[in-house]
Amino acid sequence: MNVRAIVLAAGKGTRMKSGTAKVLHEVCGRPMLWYVLQALRAAGITEMIVVTNAELQGRIGEFGVAGVLQEEQLGTGHAVRTALDAMKPDETGRVLVACGDMPLVDAAIFSAVLSASDGRALALVTARVPLPSNFGRIVRRDDGVERIVEARDATAAELEIDEVNAGIYAFDETALREAVGHLRNDNAQKEFYLTDTVADLVRSGKRVIPVVTSDTVGVIGVNDRIELALARQELNRRLCAKHMLEGATIVDPQSTSLEPELKIGRDTVIYPNTSIARLSEIGERCAIGPNSRLSNARLGDEVTVRESSFFDSSAGDRTSIGPYARIRDDSRLAQDVRIGNFVEVKNSKLARGVKASHLTYLGDADIGEETNIGAGTITCNYDGKRKNKTVIGRDVMIGSNTSLIAPITIGDGALTGAGSVVTKDVPAGQRVAGNPAKPLPRK
Ligand code: UD1
Ligand code: CA
Numbered sequence: 001m002n003v004r005a006i007v008l009a010a011g012k013g014t015r016m017k018s019g020t021a022k023v024l025h026e027v028c029g030r031p032m033l034w035y036v037l038q039a040l041r042a043a044g045i046t047e048m049i050v051v052t053n054a055e056l057q058g059r060i061g062e063f064g065v066a067g068v069l070q071e072e073q074l075g076t077g078h079a080v081r082t083a084l085d086a087m088k089p090d091e092t093g094r095v096l097v098a099c100g101d102m103p104l105v106d107a108a109i110f111s112a113v114l115s116a117s118d119g120r121a122l123a124l125v126t127a128r129v130p131l132p133s134n135f136g137r138i139v140r141r142d143d144g145v146e147r148i149v150e151a152r153d154a155t156a157a158e159l160e161i162d163e164v165n166a167g168i169y170a171f172d173e174t175a176l177r178e179a180v181g182h183l184r185n186d187n188a189q190k191e192f193y194l195t196d197t198v199a200d201l202v203r204s205g206k207r208v209i210p211v212v213t214s215d216t217v218g219v220i221g222v223n224d225r226i227e228l229a230l231a232r233q234e235l236n237r238r239l240c241a242k243h244m245l246e247g248a249t250i251v252d253p254q255s256t257s258l259e260p261e262l263k264i265g266r267d268t269v270i271y272p273n274t275s276i277a278r279l280s281e282i283g284e285r286c287a288i289g290p291n292s293r294l295s296n297a298r299l300g301d302e303v304t305v306r307e308s309s310f311f312d313s314s315a316g317d318r319t320s321i322g323p324y325a326r327i328r329d330d331s332r333l334a335q336d337v338r339i340g341n342f343v344e345v346k347n348s349k350l351a352r353g354v355k356a357s358h359l360t361y362l363g364d365a366d367i368g369e370e371t372n373i374g375a376g377t378i379t380c381n382y383d384g385k386r387k388n389k390t391v392i393g394r395d396v397m398i399g400s401n402t403s404l405i406a407p408i409t410i411g412d413g414a415l416t417g418a419g420s421v422v423t424k425d426v427p428a429g430q431r432v433a434g435n436p437a438k439p440l441p442r443k
Helices: 032-042 054-063 076-086 107-116 173-181 196-203 225-245
Strands: 003-008 047-052 066-069 094-099 122-128 137-141 144-149 163-172 208-213 274-277 293-299 309-315 326-328 338-346 355-363 365-367 378-380 390-392 403-405 408-410 431-433
Touching: 003 032, 003 076, 032 047, 032 054, 032 094, 032 107, 047 054, 047 076, 054 066, 066 076, 076 094, 076 173, 094 107, 094 173, 107 122, 107 163, 107 208, 122 196, 144 196, 163 173, 163 208, 173 196, 196 208, 355 365, 403 408
Parallel strands: 003 047, 003 094, 047 066, 122 208, 274 293, 293 309, 309 326, 326 338, 338 355, 355 378, 365 390, 378 403, 390 408
Antiparallel strands: 094 163, 122 163, 137 144, 137 163, 144 208
């Protein structure tokens, strides 16, 4: 079966009351559209075209799919026509139509509707939902669908129908091209409704097959920010469930925020009020949280991150961070590093066994193995014009409250006294103290 998908995503999204296109609103760190495209790919569909508005068209490259601009949003039927006009006709092809505002949709539903459409003009997904509902209503004849009526055009009796249109369709391409050509916009919204193709096909003697899904949550279309929050809650619940089933302990899923595409190793424990984002990879037996934010974090095994933020950085096995630390901007912490409270590490490399336990700023620094950074140490990396580098060797003792005026190099095994202001490089083994720091006599 030759299948191409059309994803409808040009809608104004009026009910979001937003300056951003609806399908670009994020759920668990990804735009809604991303989830729909993932599900289509998971169903084995490789050819797809997204119907876009101007804003989305400008960003469609991010999604790795083709977009076609629908200049005026004249309705879902008009959107499909716009896509068909941009597609080379395939007389024997199938066209799967889905909406870009269904972030919870599952690949299985696409596969189901496609196989039900085999040899038919149209199969579409329906669901039984509690009323009232804004979904279009399915008017049945016998075991087929006779027509779909939009909630805004429905009579009181039709509004009582609790079988609704999920907005997922598998069409015979030739039948679709013909039916779309017949659409009119004489309805409450003055739009060309894709849903009117159903009555058109039935009139021409075709049968429209309903595929009733029990996955009523999966077919939720997000139209406003209340539904956006509901979708996020459900998706986050699923993400937490996935990682728990794979061996991570999540103490309180409700206050834990996850995203797709994370790696969390076995026996890692996530404590409450913690969010993990952007392709983070966490090893085994780690302890993360409470009250922590990780984004694009790469952690080895047995790493601890307590009440801290950890962005765009990595840490090796057994390294411990926090409480109240901030690690950011491509910092690379090796194994057995200890970062204590009120320590900020920015764009720095800390070798195995480095300790900075209290009240410290390490920016643009490169620190050797087993070096101890005393409380209150500051790398003075900014001279008002540019950021300068601090290089500290191995087995160095930086005394409490040392200021290191970068660019500067402190040699292996050196020592700075408490309160030193170090303005010049210190050779290996040298001990310095004072402001400005001067060499101390050798012991
Ligand atoms: C639509 C269906 C309704 C169904 C519901 C399921 C129609 C007329 N109604 O209603 O029967 O129950 O979806 O969620 O199809 N879009 C465009 N261009 C347009 C208009 C819309 O691309 O000109 C896109 C939107 O971005 C959206 C999708 O089509 O992703 C659906 O549009 P929306 O306005 O949300 O339709 P509903 O009112 O939800
Ligand atoms: Ca919708």
